[in-house]
Amino acid sequence: MSATTSSPIEGAPATRARRADARQNADALVEAATELFAEAGVDVPARTIAARAGVGVGTLYRHFPLRSDLISAVFRRELDACVAAAAPLEEAYPPGEALDRWIMRYTQFVAAKRGLAAALHSGDPAYEPLATYFSTHLTPTLGRLLASARRAGEISQEVDAAEFLGAVADLCHGVRPGGAASGRAERMVGLLLAGLRSGEGGD
Amino acid sequence: MSATTSSPIEGAPATRARRADARQNADALVEAATELFAEAGVDVPARTIAARAGVGVGTLYRHFPLRSDLISAVFRRELDACVAAAAPLEEAYPPGEALDRWIMRYTQFVAAKRGLAAALHSGDPAYEPLATYFSTHLTPTLGRLLASARRAGEISQEVDAAEFLGAVADLCHGVRPGGAASGRAERMVGLLLAGLRSGEGGD
Amino acid sequence: MSATTSSPIEGAPATRARRADARQNADALVEAATELFAEAGVDVPARTIAARAGVGVGTLYRHFPLRSDLISAVFRRELDACVAAAAPLEEAYPPGEALDRWIMRYTQFVAAKRGLAAALHSGDPAYEPLATYFSTHLTPTLGRLLASARRAGEISQEVDAAEFLGAVADLCHGVRPGGAASGRAERMVGLLLAGLRSGEGGD
Amino acid sequence: MSATTSSPIEGAPATRARRADARQNADALVEAATELFAEAGVDVPARTIAARAGVGVGTLYRHFPLRSDLISAVFRRELDACVAAAAPLEEAYPPGEALDRWIMRYTQFVAAKRGLAAALHSGDPAYEPLATYFSTHLTPTLGRLLASARRAGEISQEVDAAEFLGAVADLCHGVRPGGAASGRAERMVGLLLAGLRSGEGGD
DNA sequence: AATGAATGAGGGTTCATTCAT
DNA sequence: TATGAATGAACCCTCATTCAT
Structure with a gap:
């Protein structure tokens, strides 16, 4: 009730x-x-x-x-869909690939939502609820994917899931769907994922 | 005098x-x-x-x-210092390390200047001159460092200098000096640099 | 109702x-x-x-x-009343007198509305709509009165209705109702009307 | 001194x-x-x-x-020239024609000086000195011309010189030299002069 | 529950005018 | 005497937000 x-x-x-x-x-x-x-x-x-x-x-x-209520309403559904996309990927692919695919899906989602990244890091308390939603829903999902990949020996770098999600969101900053920057975010996120595999260990 | x-x-x-x-x-x-x-x-x-x-x-x-005049005045001196820092690093270190060290210097600078990243990607035409300054001064510098590192066989990924600079700036987004996010930007940039070395080649 | x-x-x-x-x-x-x-x-x-x-x-x-919206609202009603005043005058008086009476009515109206004349000739595009209102409503009215008077052989001078309206408005310029200039506009407009009758023909 | x-x-x-x-x-x-x-x-x-x-x-x-000081300085010289033009005209032409010619000269001068008319009737005390200059220099000149013309039986209407000067200035209002309104002022002033001759007497 | 009118703070920008040098 | 930097009042206009109906 x-x-x-x-x-x-x-x-x-x-x-x-x-x-x-x-x-x-x-x-x-x-x-x-x-x-x-x-x-x-x-x-x-x-x-x-x-x-x-x-x-x-x-x-x-x-x-x-509150404006954040609207923001949340706008993104929640798709955020949920993003979370839900993880399980099938985990079943269908080996851990490393599941991780890559999920991150790319997330990247495309954030890049498509102009303003999401900005809102997340605006520092404006109005967007707190949105940040909270991230940490309670998306972060655990990525955490699980990362843990599996590490267990499978696929990644060697130590990385914080929340931090990584934030980084990806930042890389989508300023990207307009279909704009000139298209592809930039994906390429940079690709670099990030490649970096995760590098053997230098988490310093 | x-x-x-x-x-x-x-x-x-x-x-x-x-x-x-x-x-x-x-x-x-x-x-x-x-x-x-x-x-x-x-x-x-x-x-x-x-x-x-x-x-x-x-x-x-x-x-x-113009507001951009003020922005430029605020950042130009330090941007110039950043550009000037490249030469000594190139002399003192092997190409790969020079690249890493310069990027980290740039990272710290951008992270310290909250607002720089935001201005760069705001899309507001008022900040055009700043973006221009980047492409005419910083981009060539990084281009040179990347070329040397590639020639030395240190990096295998193909990457656009402007894109990379933008990515680093984005990763500094929302970072307040001394704030809770401190270190985050550096860690993520480290991942980006590690990704540059990964052997999967430019896709 | x-x-x-x-x-x-x-x-x-x-x-x-x-x-x-x-x-x-x-x-x-x-x-x-x-x-x-x-x-x-x-x-x-x-x-x-x-x-x-x-x-x-x-x-x-x-x-x-828009400022012009307010201007229009301020003057439109009285402008309309001015236009409407023509018909009764045309019925009640011979053409020449109808013309004189209507012009005097218009003069008093414009003189009472300090700012109207200024707005009309300010050249500021904001007042365009007002000028348009004049040319679509008042000018035809005066045109009709002039034509009748000419047909009746009352006036000999060739004169453009819009020009004449503008002239009368200009003559009311700077007149404050009840101020020292009171009467000046009427006297000068009277001269204009007398000039219309003069026999020298259109030069 | x-x-x-x-x-x-x-x-x-x-x-x-x-x-x-x-x-x-x-x-x-x-x-x-x-x-x-x-x-x-x-x-x-x-x-x-x-x-x-x-x-x-x-x-x-x-x-x-004071701004009016500049205004005065700007117009005084030409105003003086205008005053000085009266005497030769009075000698060369019969009173009525001298009057017409002088008024037309004055008209052209005021029409050429965008802003003069506006300043004269702005009501802003800053322009008082200019108005004073008019009444002490131009008004007597026109007064003389009018008196001669009346004495010669050329004009029948009673008219105040200052008022008439003001009216002419007003008719030049909004006229830009060479602009579309060119000619308008002259035509209307012509009507005014014709009106002066009309035989209906000063009411 | 919906509406949209009203409020008024807030931010940009321009200039008249003063005054130290 | 000339300069032009500085000041700050004054305007414009745009919303976020409230609230009577």
């Missing part, structure tokens, strides 16, 4: 309709924000988002009182 | 003295901007910078009509 | 009521602008207008995003 | 040189202002004028502490 779910037994269909409406609005807002974050960064004006979603600003604030 | 140092035996006192004053203001502004860029990013309000320097806004605009 | 009059039997109360409020603000702004344009010219600061209307600047910009 | 002429006997040639320099600067400023007033109106920034004259702003303020 979460706080956002009201009593399971309620009679008025009107209320239910209301709720459905509200849900639709929230969805429209997330969709609009997704598009606009990609087009113009996470600092796009609130009114612009509301307008794109076809609702009033008030509605935006009702559903997402 | 350079022209900018006011000689004790002055030739045109009035003008010289005024110039010295103005110069001091410009210096104070650069200093204030340096601090504030580090504390709060390159988007810190013009008024704040002027106040910190103890001058009026008008003075800031007189000396640095 | 026009659409703009809030009917006592309201259909959609909430929205309607808000609209009424907003409308009142817009009206207050127009009123404040009218006064201030007269007192201090059309270049009076936006904040001053907002303050006089008892609203925030944002409200002013919401209702009148 | 005007107030601006210092003691006629002074020894130091250096001082004299100084004075010559100062005079040159003042002249350069007047010239620059003349150009800029025509190009951009009387509200052109002080620095722009100083720059065009090749002097510092301080020099501008030394010579013309």
